[in-house]
Amino acid sequence: MITFKEGNLRVPKWNRKVFVVAGGTTAYRKHFPEYKLEELVMMAFKNMLEDNNLKMDPLEVKGLINFATYGEFADHFQDQLLCEAKIHDYLGLDPLYNLGIKTGGATGGSSVLAAAMAVASGYANVAMAAGWERMDEVDTRTGNFYISTAACKDFETRLGRVYSSYYAPMANRFAETFHVSEITRAKIAVKNHLYACSSPYAHQAGKYTVEEVLASRMSAYPLRFLECCAMSVGSACVLLCDEETAYKLTDRPCELFICGGTHTLRVADRRPMEVPLLPHETPEMYKDLYSREGARYPGFESFLAARFAAWLVYRMAGIQNPIEDLDLVELHDAFTISDLQTYGDIGLRPYGQEQDYIESGDAYYINPHTGKPGKCPSNLSGGLIGTQHAVGATGIFQSAECLWQLQQKYDQFHGDPAIWKKWGKQKPKDWESLQIPESSKQALWVSHAGVGSHVTVGVLRKSW
Amino acid sequence: MAKRKIQPKKKIETKKKVQIKKKVQAKKPKEVKFIGQATKLRQTEPTWVAEWPRSITHIHTYGMLSPFFRGLKEGKLMATRCPNSNCPEDRLWIPPRAHCPDCHTEMVWKALPNPVIGKIYTFTEVDYAGAGIELSTPYWQVDVEIPGLATIPKSYLLYGKPYIGMKVKAQFRTKRPTNTVLDYYWVPYEQ
Numbered sequence: 260m261i262t263f264k265e266g267n268l269r270v271p272k273w274n275r276k277v278f279v280v281a282g283g284t285t286a287y288r289k290h291f292p293e294y295k296l297e298e299l300v301m302m303a304f305k306n307m308l309e310d311n312n313l314k315m316d317p318l319e320v321k322g323l324i325n326f327a328t329y330g331e332f333a334d335h336f337q338d339q340l341l342c343e344a345k346i347h348d349y350l351g352l353d354p355l356y357n358l359g360i361k362t363g364g365a366t367g368g369s370s371v372l373a374a375a376m377a378v379a380s381g382y383a384n385v386a387m388a389a390g391w392e393r394m395d396e397v398d399t400r401t402g403n404f405y406i407s408t409a410a411c412k413d414f415e416t417r418l419g420r421v422y423s424s425y426y427a428p429m430a431n432r433f434a435e436t437f438h439v440s441e442i443t444r445a446k447i448a449v450k451n452h453l454y455a456c457s458s459p460y461a462h463q464a465g466k467y468t469v470e471e472v473l474a475s476r477m478s479a480y481p482l483r484f485l486e487c488c489a490m491s492v493g494s495a496c497v498l499l500c501d502e503e504t505a506y507k508l509t510d511r512p513c514e515l516f517i518c519g520g521t522h523t524l525r526v527a528d529r530r531p532m533e534v535p536l537l538p539h540e541t542p543e544m545y546k547d548l549y550s551r552e553g554a555r556y557p558g559f560e561s562f563l564a565a566r567f568a569a570w571l572v573y574r575m576a577g578i579q580n581p582i583e584d585l586d587l588v589e590l591h592d593a594f595t596i597s598d599l600q601t602y603g604d605i606g607l608r609p610y611g612q613e614q615d616y617i618e619s620g621d622a623y624y625i626n627p628h629t630g631k632p633g634k635c636p637s638n639l640s641g642g643l644i645g646t647q648h649a650v651g652a653t654g655i656f657q658s659a660e661c662l663w664q665l666q667q668k669y670d671q672f673h674g675d676p677a678i679w680k681k682w683g684k685q686k687p688k689d690w691e692s693l694q695i696p697e698s699s700k701q702a703l704w705v706s707h708a709g710v711g712s713h714v715t716v717g718v719l720r721k722s723w
Numbered sequence: 724m725a726k727r728k729i730q731p732k733k734k735i736e737t738k739k740k741v742q743i744k745k746k747v748q749a750k751k752p753k754e755v756k757f758i759g760q761a762t763k764l765r766q767t768e769p770t771w772v773a774e775w776p777r778s779i780t781h782i783h784t785y786g787m788l789s790p791f792f793r794g795l796k797e798g799k800l801m802a803t804r805c806p807n808s809n810c811p812e813d814r815l816w817i818p819p820r821a822h823c824p825d826c827h828t829e830m831v832w833k834a835l836p837n838p839v840i841g842k843i844y845t846f847t848e849v850d851y852a853g854a855g856i857e858l859s860t861p862y863w864q865v866d867v868e869i870p871g872l873a874t875i876p877k878s879y880l881l882y883g884k885p886y887i888g889m890k891v892k893a894q895f896r897t898k899r900p901t902n903t904v905l906d907y908y909w910v911p912y913e914q
Contacts, residue, residue, distance in 0.1 A: 292770050292772045398854070400853050402853075403852075403854065406853075413788070413818065413904060414876065417903055417905055418849075419852060419853070419864055420852050420853030421853040424849045424852070427847030429845070430847075431845045431887070432887070435845070435887050477848075477851070478851045479851070479864075480850065525818060525874075526866070526875075526877075527875050528873075530873050559845050559875075
């Protein structure tokens with residue numbers, strides 16, 4: 260049983276404020292034979308330094324960096340130990356120190372967290388978090404096997420060798436406990452594939468119907484291929500700095516808050532416990548939820564790691580009610596079910612009512628029921644299902660997307676035909692902007708590993 | 724046969740010639756030879772893409788959990804339990820742990836009495852599996868609640884179709900064991 264003592268629940272506090280000022284990315288693809296990995300990271304790095312309207316020359320900005328964190332999911336995929344050294348040298352950042360960060364699917368979020376710690380502590384005034392993954396050196400099934408070694412190799416890996424088979428039991432249990440139709444999951448897939456159509460970086464953009472999703476090939480029942488994330492190649496980075504430097508570099512910095520939580524690698528080992536309550540929740544809300552036979556928290560339905568990270572970061576950032584206080588979320592939709600589960604963990608809806616976030620239309624750019632903007636749209640980047648999951652890059656890419664949205668730069672980074680051309684694509688004639696309104700103040704992103712082994716929840720706040 | 728007789732003669736002649744050359748080039752250093760296999764190119768334009776094959780065996784220890792795997796071979800499901808009477812956790816663990824996560828005491832082993840009857844908590848049908856899968860697809864992967872356990876271990880159903888709440892009985896691969904967690908599985912249990 261997890262019981263907390265006083266020190267365990269201390270809410271993290273930066274020693275000084277931390278800001279994000281710029282982001283960079285490559286496009287994402289299944290195969291990227293045109294470029295070596297370090298070349299891709301250089302392209303994301305240049306994108307960050309050169310294309311974010313910073314008020315200094317790119318090389319002068321580079322001259323401010325004095326620390327870097329690098330996110331890479333698996334040495335298996337890169338087939339290169341100390342890849343960080345190779346990348347760091349290639350970017351021309353020696354002998355500044357760097358740390359390699361590795362927390363599975365949450366690697367990107369953890370890299371941002373580590374860079375933020377460097378700025379908050381005073382180790383660095385300007386720190387970069389960069390991430391990458393090269394998942395095309397092996398065939399897809401071997402890639403699936405590599406990823407499945409992020410399940411327990413003694414007791415779980417042999418039972419599936421594909422990660423969808425560790426999420427699918429959660430989907431079945433979630434549907435049983437909370438009476439959720441698979442149509443709700445299919446709607447998430449439709450939405451995220453569709454939003455990816457507006458992104459020049461997207462690997463799995465597509466216009467599908469709910470019926471097409473449900474008729475698509477099964478990976479592990481009930482999860483279809485169109486409900487699963489991409490296995491991508493690409494890189495992303497963001498630039499973090501202290502308050503003084505932030506305003507020197509841009510008129511539109513965003514203040515950063517980010518916390519993490521963890522839970523067992525094996526879902527099997529998750530012992531029942533009481534729900535840690537978010538600021539807007541009360542014990543009465545969950546009085547009857549887990550009284551049904553076999554129902555337990557967090558069980559196979561929820562992620563304690565995500566709940567704990569949200570529990571901390573909402574207190575750190577002073578967020579009272581996420582659905583009211585947030586204007587955009589970028590969630591870790593590795594599978595439709597994990598996206599759905601997370602709605603409860605981060606309090607967009609109470610546990611047990613997760614599906615209402617989709618069914619109400621709140622999760623959409625334009626609410627399909629009202630024709631007006633969704634209350635708190637989700638994964639306008641296209642997410643992991645539509646745009647990319649180059650694992651080490653993902654949590655960093657999501658933070659860059661949140662930054663650009665708050666800075667009102669969605670069109671600048673997604674609508675410019677030159678960007679589409681740069682990545683060998685043509686901007687669609689029916690391209691639609693997914694820019695959130697100028698009045699938007701706060702965006703949140705979730706970076707998530709394993710079946711919820713590590714989760715970071717970050718909040719960016721408009722600071723101008 | 725005739726040709727074979729002729730060949731040795733020629734070879735002897737060649738050897739003589741070589742010996743003369745060797746004498747002349749006596750100071751030539753011993754060269755490093757390439758003993759690998761030529762890398763196969765998958766693509767040459769616009770960039771080179773090469774194949775780097777690999778075959779690896781890891782030497783993996785079951786460490787202090789060895790009794791669990793030994794137990795499967797003997798047709799027993801072995802669990803661990805924390806013997807510390809002051810520890811709040813007194814339930815059994817499968818997957819087993821050698822140390823209690825709550826108080827760090829070394830755990831003790833207990834064999835679950837056969838037949839082990841459990842209840843399916845949730846399940847999936849694995850249709851598309853990753854490279855190296857050792858079970859024939861499609862198959863039902865099941866998470867089973869076992870009375871007295873703190874955990875809900877993952878395994879597979881040998882036959883039949885699972886549903887949440889279905890009663891199942893543990894069976895063991897005691898003949899031709901795989902020496903892995905695949906040596907136990909569940910079958911539908913009808914009383």
